Amino acid sequence: MVQWSYQRIGDVVFSDGVLIVGASQAGAQLATSLRDLGALCPITLVGAEPHLPYQRPPLSKAFLSGKVSADEVLLRSASYYTERDIDVVTGQWIESIEVIGSGGTATSARGRTFAFDQLALTVGGTPRRLHVPGADLGNVFYLRDLPDAIALRDSISAADRVLIVGGGFIGLEAAAVANAMGKQVVVVEALDRLMARAMAPVVSDFYLDAHRRRGVCVMLGTDVVGMSGNGTVSSVELSDGSSLPTDLVLVGVGLAAHTELAEQLGIEVSGGGIVVDEQGRTSRTAVVSAGDCTTLRAAGGLRRIESVANAIAQARAAAATLAGVPGPPLAVPWFWSDQGDLKLQTAGLSAGFDDVVLRGNPESERFAALYYRHGELIAIDAINAPRDYMAVRKILESRGSVPREAAADSTLALKSFIRA
Template sequence: MTDPGVLIVGASQAGAQLAASLREFGATCPITLVGAEEHLPYQRPPLSKSYLSGKAEAESLLLRSADYYADHGIGVVTGEWIDRVDLGASGGRAVSATGRTFDFDQLALTVGGTPRRLDVPGADLGNVFYLRDLSDAAALRASLDDARRVVVVGGGFVGLEVAAVANSLGKEVVVVEALERLMARAVAPVVSQFYLDAHEQRGVRVLLDTGVVGFLGSGTVSSVELSDGTSLPADVVLVGIGLVAHTALAEQLGLEVSSGGIVIDAHARTSLPGVVAAGDCTALRAENGLLRIESVANAIAQGRAAAATLVGVHDPLSVVPWFWSDQGDIKLQIAGLSSGYDDVVLRGEPESQQFSALYYRGDRLIAIDSINAPRDYMAVRKILEGGASVPRTVAADLDVQLKTLIPARR
């Protein structure tokens, strides 16, 4: 049993940020951060990139050291999955799957999610992997050593990052995507086409508009059965078809859950007073509906906003969402939210493998995808953060330096 204070359920990026921000905002109460994994909070994005390729090891992924948590009076409990929370008139108690109890005065849910599963015959065969945590990545990395043929199911960010790593390791790689284009939910068709061409030029085979109906093998996977009646030989399969937010605790508590996440406002407040939530498990109530944003930037911003709410500081979400994806030697950097765009202006030529796509709604710039064009990305991110825009008339003009359009700080 712990002393009451703030209980943060989920030792995620959002959870670690929330704990650190509480101390930054002056909180002196006990803080307990409880996570199901056996590790201190760590960075997840490198799992499909530098860690999988062997360029980084687990120790380098830690967000903060054990000494940091000890020095700041933050208790971190690993290896405990919270499966029940009881609220009282003031505070409550959480109970883990092993029966351990955690009393609290205030509650934060930063529980993240789990990879969406592919419900087809043979999905439980060995060497069929999903990638969410460090143990997943370690098992996949070990299996890649002896593999020759790798099939990636899903042409989103994680799938393409893994495909790029496997390709760089000399494997025969096939990406199978059910939709008509790559990364269809996140980028414009012109960007999808660029990535299709780029991966194929580097030796990755891509099958679009193709589903997976099953896996065959004896103990371990040996082939992937496709919706067109054909099959692909495979030594290793990575399934990357999205994330399902953990909402069971929220539903148990009667919190509003919609669009696949725990509904919060700009202050990370849930529908129940005194309970906040942050990170991949949330659905943010915005002007144009509920937004699910799965990114490091969002986890950090929401973690900070949640901490501010718990200590009574006015610090709502205000940052422009940003994201990146390293796929071999191609770096994609995104700033803003492109949903609802009605036009895309290209800055540079895709054939050069160094260009940007600027998204507009009406005459307003709302987002940018920069491919190997970090200066465009940084300039537009600052422009969006300053509440400004880039006129369509100059967006494609490479003689106009976008940094000259960054508004002066007030």
């Protein structure tokens, strides 16, 4: 049974339990994990958005294409939180936090104060803005939350031409949706390949060809230098001197983590996020953090991962830290991206690989890339190949590997390499 410590500092007895700032994937998981660990203290999950915590992945996929509704993207129903005695407070942007000992108070922009014994920051991030002339015109969209997705969805329906700035996951997922709706879609990417931050060149090249085959125009090595229009955007100027007419622009150029509260508390921020260790501890004792707002300090250095799986794993670890119990075993990172009918699933981290083995034929649009470092399997990117993905994820979790030759032989089932 978890022993919850309540603090007396001077005349103040903190009996306010855990305050989790940021009510989304990581925050909701942290609250749930605390209860699963047996915590009996009050748990308050406070978030700026007006909704209960919801899933963001559908916003660039099934929600954008109109296949699921806002209610269907909720992570949990209201009754789920009530039954677990988790107080979810929506619509409150926390703008200042004062820590006294290990407890303290947080105050929202609307003047509400929340006292706490222990604090978790699960504040995620906000889309990076494009700073070019005309970027503030109407019909220039970013995609992070439900209102963004609703506005973008309505605008795409009414548009003929859609221009997407950024060939990362969100941009390409939205491009696939708009393309399937019969729109003329252009993706403008500054780097020389797609999804360059997370994917190896072989996968980037495959996606470039696949999107082009489906009719999406992809321009690599090209910057957007300006936008023009009368109230709303009607054309985009590019670094090669050309300009493209468009009815709307979606900018997907990355995320800026919310680090303001951590900075206010003197907590270390580096690599664009709140620095945490594998237990979710920040540089300030008793303040934990999890999810997209963090930078993980691990054996290999600083690492930022923005994914659902990472938010869940870090939140579980942070909950264990608050509860004073050992954390769950380290999870193998995994991720997915649905770009139309192309289902990408990744496990492990391919950064630093020195060899890649293809399994299956990219032309069939069903294959996997297995990454090796010093002869050891470190990651997989599987495209429409869920069995290989699942087998490799389990192999990595069991700290196993697959000999190179076996990896290349698609008649051999990879699951035989999962260690008992």
